[in-house]
Amino acid sequence: MRYLPNSPAERAAMLEATGRRSIEELFNQIPEYLKLRGQLNLPGPLSEPEILEFFREAASRSSREYVSLLGAGAYTHYRPVVIDALISRGEFFTAYTPYQAELAQGTLQAMFEFQTLMTQLTGMEVSNASLYDGSTATTEAVLMALRITHREKVIVAHTLHPEYRQVLATYVQQQGIEVAEIPYAPTGQVDLPKLEAALSPETAAVVVQSPNFFGALEPVRQVAELAHQRGALLIVSIAEPLSLGIIQPPREADIVSGEAQSFGVPVAFGGPYLGFLTCREKFLRQMPGRLVGQTTDAEGRRGFVLTLATREQHIRREKATSNICTNQSLCALAATIYLCLLGKGGLKSVAEHNLAKAHYAAAQLRAVPDVGTPFAAPFFNEFVVKVPGSAEELLAALREERIIGGLALEQFYPELESHLLICATETIGRAAIDRMCEVYRRFQARANTQGSAPEIQSAPASRN
Amino acid sequence: MENRIRYARTHVTRNEDLIFERTSPGKSGVALPPLDVPSAPANQILGANLYRDDVEGFPEVSELEVLRHFTRLSTWNYGVDTGLYPLGSCTMKYNPRVxxxxxxxxxxxxxxxxxxxxxxxxxxxxxxxxxxxxxxxxxxxxxxxxxxxxxxxxxxxxxxxxxxxxxxxxxxxxxxxxxxxxxxxxxxxxxxxxxxxxxxxxxxxxxxxxxxxxxxxxxxxxxxxxxxxxxxxxxxxxxxxxxxxxxxxxxxxxxxxxxxxxxxxxxxxxxxxxxxxxxxxxxxxxxxxxxxxxxxxxxxxxxxxxxxxxxxxxxxxxxxxxxxxxxxxxxxxxxxxxxxxxxxxxxxxxxLANGPEGLRQTTEDAVLNANYIMTRLRDVYELPYDQPCLHECVFSDRRQAARGVRTMDIAKRLIDYGFHPYTAAFPLIVSGALMIEPTESAGKAELDAFIEAMRAIAAEIDEDPQFVLKAPYSTRVSRLDEATAARTPILRWKPQ
Missing domain, CATH: 3.40.640.10 (Type I PLP-dependent aspartate aminotransferase-like (Major domain))
Structure with missing residues (x-):
């Protein structure tokens, strides 16, 4: 086997040194009746060319020839080639968690830079070194708020990513925590009067996402005022942090959590990504996850270490702030490199391109008869469209033109049939947007001439 | 003592500032293609309250500076690609490039x-x-x-x-x-x-x-x-x-x-x-x-x-x-x-690369390697649970602790010999544990070098324990002040 460095002669010499006569003797401690008889039923072994062939075949059955207007928590942005060149260095990607600080100053300094970048972007005072993803980071933020306030109720905007809400529900299901959801107003933003009515002295935290699942920017300042009046913490979840290049961060929040996949990490069918969590300094001791701190060595030189480990499971066991034992270090490194490459000016430019593409797409779509953008709230690179007729049928028609036209919202919001969530990042060309609008026009015309039963090939069931 | 460092690898000793300290206004490491749609006036669309003009403190560096910065940082790391990484319970094995x-x-x-x-x-x-x-x-x-x-x-x-x-x-x-x-x-x-x-x-x-x-x-x-x-x-x-x-x-x-x-x-x-x-x-x-x-x-x-x-x-x-x-x-x-x-x-x-035979051979090698280490170190390090092991072996620092040197000190000295340390002080049921998991990715020659290093450190402890207590000597930074880091946390860079 090409990955194994020992030769048969070396194995024999080592076996002899251990006093065993056969390899089988090494496993004597496992009772015979528990041993596997025969071989595993697995494919392989495959040579390198065969492995490449296997995965190239799989990769060919994909959407790679399509233009995709999907966002909804995972965003396709251009990734400068320098990112992979750097994270492919073995010293980075084959290293362990930097517990032995003297041998891991590279990872530690990069994570310290990541923490700094995230505080600058989000307007918070401290950041951890990343969490699994946006859904778990937002859940950890809620658990943190419960610890801080010693309260047991949480209010979540219905426009928080549906899968984030599902993960939160899984985590709190055994803890006696009550989670209430606040509907959205006609603007697509959280309904403030309903939020005010739901708040009580038992509310630990209010969670809103901004831009929210519909792409709408939430009135964070007003939400903060309402939450703080009742002594609740405000958690702002951000799934598209590229927006922070041109949009004010939620400085009024107590905890900011979210997904930083947009920063140089591929969409990769859902992962790996990286969650982030930043907060006010006074909540530091309740923060989950790894933290890198600056210190000095015996000669007074600057160096970095993992710090405040007394919050963590390997010290505190069941009393830890979280069971989390890892960050997403390599993804956080990719994000750090991405943000350093862009820098102040590049971040702003990429954000402006996203804004321009999405607003161009929205304007062109609104120009199609019977097509509308129902939510009036300001948006960044994502928005909701109401289409004439069946969303699934329109998506099927778009696929004929090699366009994945967005996400049908009905699966998550049953009241929003005929509504699509569309995302246009800087990677979407004007020609593709215009082609999409052409399909809308034809679709609308046919729907119009044929009344309520447009004669379009019957669409497969949801998500097919 | 210097002549004992037979397996030390070189480290880049020069300093590398934080990226924020290398910044200079007006630089960027990316160029965007021309915008093919009308530009959208962000301050009008978003309004004065939402529009952000500037991310304060954000770096401004060129592509080459980013490349060199992170390349230098990488040289201060140790990975499986660098050498033996016998961290017990972590299974630090080869990560195939394919x-x-x-x-x-x-x-x-x-x-x-x-x-x-x-x-x-x-x-x-x-x-x-x-x-x-x-x-x-x-x-x-x-x-x-x-x-x-x-x-x-x-x-x-x-x-x-x-x-x-x-x-x-x-x-x-x-x-x-x-x-x-x-x-x-x-x-x-x-x-x-x-x-x-x-x-x-x-x-x-x-x-x-x-x-x-x-x-x-x-x-x-x-x-x-x-x-x-x-x-x-x-x-x-x-x-x-x-x-x-x-x-x-x-x-x-x-x-x-x-x-x-x-x-x-x-x-x-x-x-x-x-x-x-x-x-x-x-x-x-x-x-x-x-x-x-x-x-x-x-x-x-x-x-x-x-x-x-x-x-x-x-x-x-x-x-x-x-x-x-x-x-x-x-x-x-x-x-x-x-x-x-x-x-x-x-x-x-x-x-797929391994198939059933390869996976079985991998397991055998991982177990053989651990038993080989156990056999060859048991006369110098105490084996608190003296029985055959599978993929990892756990020693105690009891003999060395009698001279004032604990498992973490031995781990730090191992760095000078060019190896990543084993897992120190875990599991908790062993006093001063040295938990060693070589995995199948270590060949006999590398294991012999590791064993020699561990034996040399044991000898050093007998001769001059104070010397070992100050290790490592070969890294870019020496032992770091973790107590101060936790007492007065500095978790982000701030402008002077």
């Missing part, structure tokens, strides 16, 4: 998680095949790839136990955990809503059946067991352990962190295990990445399948793949989308 290539293929790295199923057959096939292979390796019936890491796999598995017991009428209150367990076990149990009851190990470092019999009451949901345990020792009575847990209506959870000792040799399903997690970043060669991303698939027996996190990837009779979200008994989601897909790609590439 895995990295296939995980980055267009079509796998670029498919969006909400891509319609008809256009995502390749990604779904990878998920399905990976789960199928892991089920075969563990002997279990069904696998979810959703958990993002081992600790999240633990949480998932315990929540499934809870859901199953709740449906049988009583979720119960406690979960048993041996005192040799990793810290994530009690933390995950706590998050799942159970209280932890620790049970003491016996003189062989294994579960004490009598103690288990006393602890396993009708209030107890089950036992969370690592096998082989953190001493690298197989729980020889695991079938009896499973029987006792089952007899009282409990379930057996196995922490599969140490599966590198078992793949192709024995299958947890045959031990009586009901649910377990695997660490793709340990046994299945996905890179540790300096602390993630990991992946913690959970494998279960048939009766627990209804509780798996939704959605589950299925194959239809016509050979196509689909996501099944209609699972009314599911514990719910533990992570958005379908887990760390990119890690599944790598793990599958590793399994």
């Amino acid at each position: 895995n990295e290539v296939v995980a980055r293929l267009d079509g796998l790295a670029t498919d969006h998680p909400y891509t319609p199923e008809s256009l995502a057959q390749g990604c779904l096939k990878v998920l399905y095949e990976t789960a199928r292979c892991l089920a075969e390796i563990t002997g279990m019936d069904a696998v979810t790839l959703q958990p993002a890491a081992g600790a999240q796999g633990e949480l998932t598995g315990i929540l499934m136990i809870r859901a199953c017991l709740a449906e049988r009428g009583n979720p119960r209150r406690y979960m048993l955990i041996p005192d040799s367990a990793h810290g994530t076990n009690p933390a995950s149990v706590h998050t799942s809503g159970y209280e932890v009851r620790n049970i003491k190990s016996n003189a062989q470092g294994c579960v004490d059946l009598a103690e288990l019999g006393r602890a396993m009451t009708e209030d107890v949901a089950g036992l969370m067991l690592t096998n082989p345990n953190t001493l690298g020792i197989f729980e020889v009575q695991i079938r009896e352990i499973a029987d006792r847990v089952h007899a009282r209506g409990g379930l057996l959870y196995m922490d599969g962190a140490n599966m590198n000792a078992l793949v192709g040799v024995a299958r947890p399903a045959d031990f009586g295990v009901d649910v377990m997690h695997l660490n793709l970043h340990k046994t299945f060669t996905t890179p540790h990445g300096g602390g993630g991303p990991g992946s913690g698939p959970v494998a279960v027996k048939r009766f627990l399948e209804p509780y798996l996190p939704a959605p589950v990837v299925e194959q239809t009779p016509d050979g196509r793949y689909r996501l099944d979200s209609d699972r009314p008994k599911s514990i719910g989601r533990v992570r958005a989308f379908y887990g760390n897909f990119g890690m599944a790609v790598r793990a599958l590439a590793y399994i």
